[in-house]
Amino acid sequence: MAVKEYRHLLEIDPRLPGVHFRLGRALWLGSKDEETRNEALQAFQEELGIDPLNSDAWYEIGEINRQRGQLEQALQHFRKAVEHHPEFEDAQIALARTLINLKSPKEALPPLLAAIRLNPTNEVSHFQLANVYKALGEMSNYQKELALFEQYHARPYASGTGSSQQLPVILTAPQVTKQTLDSETPQP
Numbered sequence: 001m002a003v004k005e006y007r008h009l010l011e012i013d014p015r016l017p018g019v020h021f022r023l024g025r026a027l028w029l030g031s032k033d034e035e036t037r038n039e040a041l042q043a044f045q046e047e048l049g050i051d052p053l054n055s056d057a058w059y060e061i062g063e064i065n066r067q068r069g070q071l072e073q074a075l076q077h078f079r080k081a082v083e084h085h086p087e088f089e090d091a092q093i094a095l096a097r098t099l100i101n102l103k104s105p106k107e108a109l110p111p112l113l114a115a116i117r118l119n120p121t122n123e124v125s126h127f128q129l130a131n132v133y134k135a136l137g138e139m140s141n142y143q144k145e146l147a148l149f150e151q152y153h154a155r156p157y158a159s160g161t162g163s164s165q166q167l168p169v170i171l172t173a174p175q176v177t178k179q180t181l182d183s184e185t186p187q188p
Contacts, residue, residue, distance in 0.1 A: 020047035055085035105135040123152040
C-alpha cells in the first residue's frame with residue numbers, strides 16, 4: 001500500500017524530498033527478491049540526486065552493499081553517512097563493522113567509540129568493540145567489552161502495548177535498517 005502511494009506522489013512531483021527514500025525503505029522492508037531490492041537501491045540513489053546530504057540514503061545504500069559483500073562500496077557510503085551526520089549511531093556501527101570485515105580493526109575503533117558515546121548501552125557496539133580489541137590483542141579491553149555486551153544483551157527489551165503488532169510493518173519499522181548481532185557480511 002505504501003509503495004503505491006509513494007509512487008503516486010512521485011508521479012505528481014518526482015523531486016519531492018524524502019519520498020524516494022521512503023519508497024526505498026518500503027521496497028527494502030518488503031523485499032523478497034533481488035529485483036525489488038534493486039528497485040530499493042535505485043530509489044535511495046534517486047533520493048541522493050535530490051538531496052545529496054541525506055545521510056539515511058547514504059546509509060541504506062551502504063547497508064545494501066554490505067549485505068551483498070560489496071565492502072569497499074559499503075565503506076564509501078557509510079563514510080558519507082557519518083560525514084553528513086556524525087551522530088548517526090547505526091552508520092557509525094556499520095562503518096566500523098565494514099572496516100572490521102576489511103581487516104582494518106584499528107580504523108574501526110573511532111566509529112565504535114563514537115557509537116558508544118551516542119548510546120552507551122547498545123549491545124551491538126560493545127560486541128563489535130570486543131571483537132576489535134581481540135583482533136588487536138588487547139585482551140583486558142576485550143574482556144571488559146565482552147562483559148558489557150553480555151550485560152546489555154541479557155536485559156529485557158521494552159515491550160509495546162501490543163497494538164503495534166497489528167499495524168503494517170512499514171508503519172512500525174525503524175527509520176533506517178538497524179544494525180543487529182546476526183548481520184553476517186558475505187566475504188568478497
